[in-house]
Amino acid sequence: MTGKDKKIVYVDKGGKRLDGRKVNELRPIKIEAGVVPRADGSAYLEWGQNKVIAAVYGPKECLPKHKANPYKAVINYTYRMAAFSVPDRKNPRPGRREMEISKVSGEALQQAVMVENFPNAMINVDVEIFDSNAGTRVAALTAASVAMADAGIPMRDIVSGVSVGKAGGNIIVDLTKEEEDAEDAVDVPLAFLPNTGELVLLQLDGLLTEKELKDAIKLGEEAAKKVQGLQAAALKKKYSEALKVKEAVK
Amino acid sequence: MPGRIVVPGELITEERKLRGSHTHIQGGKIYSDCLGLSREGNDKVSVIPLQGKYMPYMNDVIIGVIVDERMAVYIVDINSYYNAVIPKRLLRDPLRVGSTICAKIISVNEVNEADLTGIREFFGGEIFLVSPVKVPRIIGRNNSMLEVLRKGTGSTIMVGRNGRVWAKDGNIELLVEALDKIQRESHTEHLTSRMEEFFGGKLKGGARKDMLKPELKKGSEAKK
Numbered sequence: 001m002t003g004k005d006k007k008i009v010y011v012d013k014g015g016k017r018l019d020g021r022k023v024n025e026l027r028p029i030k031i032e033a034g035v036v037p038r039a040d041g042s043a044y045l046e047w048g049q050n051k052v053i054a055a056v057y058g059p060k061e062c063l064p065k066h067k068a069n070p071y072k073a074v075i076n077y078t079y080r081m082a083a084f085s086v087p088d089r090k091n092p093r094p095g096r097r098e099m100e101i102s103k104v105s106g107e108a109l110q111q112a113v114m115v116e117n118f119p120n121a122m123i124n125v126d127v128e129i130f131d132s133n134a135g136t137r138v139a140a141l142t143a144a145s146v147a148m149a150d151a152g153i154p155m156r157d158i159v160s161g162v163s164v165g166k167a168g169g170n171i172i173v174d175l176t177k178e179e180e181d182a183e184d185a186v187d188v189p190l191a192f193l194p195n196t197g198e199l200v201l202l203q204l205d206g207l208l209t210e211k212e213l214k215d216a217i218k219l220g221e222e223a224a225k226k227v228q229g230l231q232a233a234a235l236k237k238k239y240s241e242a243l244k245v246k247e248a249v250k
Numbered sequence: 251m252p253g254r255i256v257v258p259g260e261l262i263t264e265e266r267k268l269r270g271s272h273t274h275i276q277g278g279k280i281y282s283d284c285l286g287l288s289r290e291g292n293d294k295v296s297v298i299p300l301q302g303k304y305m306p307y308m309n310d311v312i313i314g315v316i317v318d319e320r321m322a323v324y325i326v327d328i329n330s331y332y333n334a335v336i337p338k339r340l341l342r343d344p345l346r347v348g349s350t351i352c353a354k355i356i357s358v359n360e361v362n363e364a365d366l367t368g369i370r371e372f373f374g375g376e377i378f379l380v381s382p383v384k385v386p387r388i389i390g391r392n393n394s395m396l397e398v399l400r401k402g403t404g405s406t407i408m409v410g411r412n413g414r415v416w417a418k419d420g421n422i423e424l425l426v427e428a429l430d431k432i433q434r435e436s437h438t439e440h441l442t443s444r445m446e447e448f449f450g451g452k453l454k455g456g457a458r459k460d461m462l463k464p465e466l467k468k469g470s471e472a473k474k
Contacts, residue, residue: 059331119361152302154283157259232257
């Protein structure tokens with residue numbers, strides 16, 4: 001419960017966290033679909049302080065050609081952080097961390113997208129982080145999957161990401177930077193296909209007992225379902241407005 | 251008619267029904283796999299997508315643009331995820347890069363490459379892009395909507411299943427307006443009769459009738 005020098009209580013007796021949330025509560029999320037007119041599909045997402053734009057291009061001819069797969073489409077996922085997205089300037093050159101996140105997120109997305117419908121094709125997903133405060137990779141994946149649906153690409157399910165973790169001995173959902181900096185902090189980014197409960201992304205460095213990890217995943221799955229609701233609402237909103245106009249004409 | 255808006259992975263029905271387009275089954279239940287309007291009948295469910303590009307299918311008539319020329323083939327942009335190729339030996343007269351053609355798809359292989367036949371080049375006219383998912387409404391049942399468009403504008407019109415519309419002569423501006431209207435209201439019922447009204451209002455001046463080409467007149471009389 002306590003640090004060595006400073007005593008930070010991450011979850012108080014009332015079950016409230018530093019920013020007043022409950023242990024299983026998400027930060028406020030705002031999603032908008034179709035914000036980049038020149039892309040085939042796009043989405044803007046605000047997840048607490050995180051601000052993300054995702055754009056999907058394709059499926060199109062796979063270039064370079066040697067990367068093409070005659071059985072399925074290749075997903076080219078690019079996660080990038082803007083130089084101004086962190087307190088100190090971030091070197092805009094893609095680093096080890098960004099390449100890793102791009103790889104695992106692309107693979108997570110591939111589980112949902114019906115890639116086998118598009119042999120020899122390539123789908124480019126570009127995600128840019130404009131502002132960050134912990135949990136950007138799940139925010140990026142959440143936005144990317146909305147953009148993917150907005151592009152009209154067939155998917156089995158929407159990918160919903162959420163990060164869970166431990167701070168001050170408590171298992172909590174959707175950690176902020178403050179909580180991630182706790183002494184015993186463990187951050188576990190998760191992504192689910194909410195319908196089947198399939199886990200498509202799990203990264204973990206740090207120490208968690210088996211029980212803690214299971215609890216964390218369970219909390220994460222519940223939270224992911226909430227995220228999915230918001231993603232679906234954002235997609236429907238884009239079209240329900242257009243359809244209303246049409247009905248008025250009728 | 252059209253049901254609610256569904257997103258990928260949204261449950262459409264738990265009953266056993268025939269699967270139409272853009273649906274998939276998980277655990278005996280039918281889910282949508284794209285963003286679209288669900289359509290549920292007594293024994294069949296399908297989803298009509300609101301977004302998406304054209305996918306080549308057999309027997310579709312499409313309008314293509316030549317984008318490249320190789321030793322023995324032309325590469326055709328068919329407004330799809332994939333390009334098509336035309337072997338030069340199929341053609342009597344050469345094409346050029348930029349030529350627009352009308353063709354029928356005879357077969358599509360497992361990597362979605364389309365073989366084209368009945369290639370004809372367009373001379374003159376204009377090409378408009380429409381959403382490929384709305385092309386069935388532009389053609390209508392038994393070409394009913396297309397007839398209305400032809401009569402209303404007096405143009406020669408060719409609709410490609412891939413979302414390209416070629417038109418020549420007649421009132422092109424009116425046609426653009428009409429295509430926009432059809433796309434905007436594509437999910438509503440009785441669209442053909444409303445389009446007739448739309449043209450009826452515009453035709454009050456009586457200026458359009460003389461624009462009908464003789465062969466078109468013949469065709470429309472034969473239809474009657």
